[in-house]
Amino acid sequence: xxxxxxxxxxxxxxxxxxxxxxxxxxxxxxxxxxxxxxxxxxxxxxxxxxxxxxxxxxxxxxxxxxxxxxxxxxxxxxxxxxxxxxxxxxxxxxxxxxxxxxxxxxxxxxxxxxxxxxxxxxxxxxxxxxxxxxxxxxxxxxxxxxxxxxxx
Numbered sequence: 001x002x003x004x005x006x007x008x009x010x011x012x013x014x015x016x017x018x019x020x021x022x023x024x025x026x027x028x029x030x031x032x033x034x035x036x037x038x039x040x041x042x043x044x045x046x047x048x049x050x051x052x053x054x055x056x057x058x059x060x061x062x063x064x065x066x067x068x069x070x071x072x073x074x075x076x077x078x079x080x081x082x083x084x085x086x087x088x089x090x091x092x093x094x095x096x097x098x099x100x101x102x103x104x105x106x107x108x109x110x111x112x113x114x115x116x117x118x119x120x121x122x123x124x125x126x127x128x129x130x131x132x133x134x135x136x137x138x139x140x141x142x143x144x145x146x147x148x149x150x151x152x
Contacts, residue, residue: 006084007084007088008049010077010081010084011052013077014049014052014078015046017074017077018074021061021062021065022061022065024065025064025067027064027065029043029044030043031064032061035063036057037060038060042057046061052081052082052085053078055075055078055079058075058078059075062074
């Protein structure tokens with residue numbers, strides 16, 4: 001399953017906050033699992049952002065760690081990540097075609113691309129060098145000397 005990097009980051013932040021709460025309470029994953037009535041692997045999946053926690057999971061986690069006051073903020077953050085996921089799925093469902101077609105007018109009106117990097121030199125180029133505009137596309141894939149035209 002492909003997940004938007006923004007959604008994954010939001011889920012990871014919730015997971016990191018839950019882990020910090022557990023560590024601040026001085027508890028192990030096993031202790032949180034026992035207190036919440038879960039299998040220990042569920043704590044690991046939640047902390048590693050493999051399984052998004054439900055509202056009930058967050059409340060149980062915070063209660064087990066003695067941080068019930070932080071549950072509301074974590075639930076809000078988790079719901080925000082879930083809504084981002086829902087939006088991503090809606091966008092991706094038709095194959096991203098609509099999103100890609102939305103940028104066609106911008107693409108068609110673009111006359112020139114500017115690529116900013118370090119100043120041009122005639123030093124050996126060990127990376128792939130690409131010079132592109134709408135009419136010119138030149139790729140040098142093997143190590144060579146890359147000299148950019150002065151008109152670009």
